Amino acid sequence: MLAAVVDFFKSNFWGLKNTHFLLFNILIGSLISLLYFASTPYTGIFSLTYITVSLVVQIGVIYSLIYLAFGFLPKPLQNLVMPLVYSVLGLFLFADTQIYYFLKFHFNSLVWNVLITPGGWESLGIKTWDIYIIIFIALSFTVAQYLLYIFCQRKLSIPLLRTKLLCSGLLGLYLVGSSLYAYGDLYDIYEITKVYNVVPGYQPLTVKRTFKKVFGYLPTPDMEVVEQVKSELHYPLKDLKFKKTDTQYNFIFLVIDSFRAQSFTPEITPHLFDFAKKSQNFTLHYSGGNGTRNGVFSLFYGIYSSYWDQFLRKNRSPVFLDRLQELNYQMQVYSPSPQTFPEFRKTLFVNMLEHVKDEYGIAPAHIKNAEALEDLTNFSISEKKPFFVYSLLDSTHAPYSFPDDHVKFEPIVDQVSYMSLSDEEIKLEIKNCYHNSLYYIDVLIGRLLETLEKQNVLKNTIIVITGDHGEEFLENGHIGHANAFTPYQVQVPMLVYIPGKKPQEYTHITSHHDLIPTLMPFLGVNSPSKDYSHGQSLFDDSPRDIIACSWSDCAYLDAEGFVVFGIKSHSSYKVEFRDLKYDVIAKAKGFTDSRKSKLPKILYRMGEYLK
Numbered sequence: 260m261l262a263a264v265v266d267f268f269k270s271n272f273w274g275l276k277n278t279h280f281l282l283f284n285i286l287i288g289s290l291i292s293l294l295y296f297a298s299t300p301y302t303g304i305f306s307l308t309y310i311t312v313s314l315v316v317q318i319g320v321i322y323s324l325i326y327l328a329f330g331f332l333p334k335p336l337q338n339l340v341m342p343l344v345y346s347v348l349g350l351f352l353f354a355d356t357q358i359y360y361f362l363k364f365h366f367n368s369l370v371w372n373v374l375i376t377p378g379g380w381e382s383l384g385i386k387t388w389d390i391y392i393i394i395f396i397a398l399s400f401t402v403a404q405y406l407l408y409i410f411c412q413r414k415l416s417i418p419l420l421r422t423k424l425l426c427s428g429l430l431g432l433y434l435v436g437s438s439l440y441a442y443g444d445l446y447d448i449y450e451i452t453k454v455y456n457v458v459p460g461y462q463p464l465t466v467k468r469t470f471k472k473v474f475g476y477l478p479t480p481d482m483e484v485v486e487q488v489k490s491e492l493h494y495p496l497k498d499l500k501f502k503k504t505d506t507q508y509n510f511i512f513l514v515i516d517s518f519r520a521q522s523f524t525p526e527i528t529p530h531l532f533d534f535a536k537k538s539q540n541f542t543l544h545y546s547g548g549n550g551t552r553n554g555v556f557s558l559f560y561g562i563y564s565s566y567w568d569q570f571l572r573k574n575r576s577p578v579f580l581d582r583l584q585e586l587n588y589q590m591q592v593y594s595p596s597p598q599t600f601p602e603f604r605k606t607l608f609v610n611m612l613e614h615v616k617d618e619y620g621i622a623p624a625h626i627k628n629a630e631a632l633e634d635l636t637n638f639s640i641s642e643k644k645p646f647f648v649y650s651l652l653d654s655t656h657a658p659y660s661f662p663d664d665h666v667k668f669e670p671i672v673d674q675v676s677y678m679s680l681s682d683e684e685i686k687l688e689i690k691n692c693y694h695n696s697l698y699y700i701d702v703l704i705g706r707l708l709e710t711l712e713k714q715n716v717l718k719n720t721i722i723v724i725t726g727d728h729g730e731e732f733l734e735n736g737h738i739g740h741a742n743a744f745t746p747y748q749v750q751v752p753m754l755v756y757i758p759g760k761k762p763q764e765y766t767h768i769t770s771h772h773d774l775i776p777t778l779m780p781f782l783g784v785n786s787p788s789k790d791y792s793h794g795q796s797l798f799d800d801s802p803r804d805i806i807a808c809s810w811s812d813c814a815y816l817d818a819e820g821f822v823v824f825g826i827k828s829h830s831s832y833k834v835e836f837r838d839l840k841y842d843v844i845a846k847a848k849g850f851t852d853s854r855k856s857k858l859p860k861i862l863y864r865m866g867e868y869l870k
């Protein structure tokens with residue numbers, strides 16, 4: 260076996276013609292990776308050098324390792340497979356540059372989850388024509404790779420420069436890039452450390468722990484990290500205590516997808532704006548996430564959505580819905596889109612699946628939303644027992660669906676496609692599409708509220724209207740949601756209608772984690788909110804911690820800005836300090852004394868429901 264390996268290296272890696280094919284593909288991959296610079300926040304020679312070197316090294320190493328792996332195949336099979344493999348690599352790299360440009364993260368478990376989960380493709384707004392274009396590009400690139408492979412095999416007769424030079428060059432560049440990052444990490448040079456995420460699959464060389472162990476100190480102060488080593492749920496923290504209540508209210512939850520606070524205006528949402536005057540209106544409210552999964556989780560569970568994976572694995576429902584079922588409430592969900600993505604059938608509604616209607620055909624989203632709200636209306640006015648009913652209205656999610664006769668904001672684009680539009684078109688025309696979709700949802704909810712009032716349902720019904728997260732149109736350099744924690748992506752309206760309670764507008768900061776502690780007393784729960792939630796009553800104006808999470812990161816928001824930190828193993832080293840404009844600032848400026856005492860407590864809370 261060892262002899263075979265030695266022979267392979269001698270004859271197949273140190274000089275044969277098909278090594279030209281590897282070098283050409285490293286060059287092609289490096290050229291494709293230049294697209295990362297379109298979204299790279301480099302600010303000087305250090306960051307530019309670090310990114311360039313790291314990209315070349317990463318591509319060179321990956322391509323070389325794959326070349327070696329497939330080089331052991333028999334020659335006929337190698338001729339067939341090699342061009343195909345490098346076609347996939349090039350296409351994957353190009354797709355990743357586009358993902359990073361728009362979402363500011365690389366192809367990861369979130370993207371993969373979207374692709375393989377039922378309902379995921381629909382949530383991306385991918386149309387048939389888009390698929391045809393992708394297939395054409397993929398086929399063309401694959402054909403080009405086979406032609407290049409044949410050319411390298413048959414036409415190139417110039418002796419190849421010893422590949423030892425290639426390996427030595429890659430090793431030298433790796434040492435340069437790693438040394439740059441290690442230096443930036445040790446001395447908190449955020450010009451370097453803030454851009455490591457640009458390189459796909461890159462693991463930076465951190466040296467602080469070793470330096471401190473060897474020398475007993477650090478050039479700059481470090482923050483303590485709390486490891487989550489537990490795996491079982493301990494939710495709620497204590498058994499809930501109850502008392503008898505005089506009134507059993509109905510509950511209607513309406514969550515509007517991508518409903519950002521900045522678009523809650525009398526021009527865009529006139530019916531909701533009027534309803535706010537009859538409700539408890541929390542004007543500085545934050546979702547617990549920048550995506551649907553995290554936002555809805557935080558709303559129903561009242562705890563940080565960093566726990567999503569554990570609750571999904573354990574199929575654990577929220578204590579709020581558990582309590583409703585204990586009290587024999589009639590439970591119903593009307594969702595225009597399947598609740599398999601995100602996996603709410605395995606979490607929120609796992610104990611009431613027979614009461615979940617989430618199949619409304621293949622009609623445009625605004626039609627399915629109208630049908631779901633019609634079902635919700637009929638259920639609400641006909642049900643005689645206390646009930647809970649919920650709907651996630653998603654026609655306001657990209658690509659923003661609305662009927663032609665409800666176009667209030669113009670100009671608009673015929674088809675939402677970020678790749679083919681300029682920044683100015685995104686800021687105006689696509690945003691107008693979003694506002695038109697929100698305007699139409701407002702019309703539908705207005706009809707619902709009018710019917711409920713006429714049928715005298717409002718007198719004993721608590722209504723919650725909010726957004727799962729916000730939506731951004733380049734106000735802070737991002738598009739859509741789930742790629743940053745800017746106010747446009749996490750600040751949402753929160754309206755709570757409570758029969759008999761005088762309407763009021765509140766200006767203190769609140770979050771999705773506060774809703775369940777506000778509603779549980781109406782169900783006779785007499786336990787302190789800390790036993791089952793990270794929030795407090797919406798009406799409590801005392802300071803609270805605002806936490807929002809995404810797939811692999813969380814952010815802490817305070818009066819100074821944001822602290823973004825990783826919560827997955829591959830992102831556990833990530834800590835970014837950002838100001839209120841969401842610009843990255845140096846750790847020395849962002850890691851204030853108040854945060855030094857606050858962040859360890861937050862990290863502790865991220866493990867307290869695990870045992």
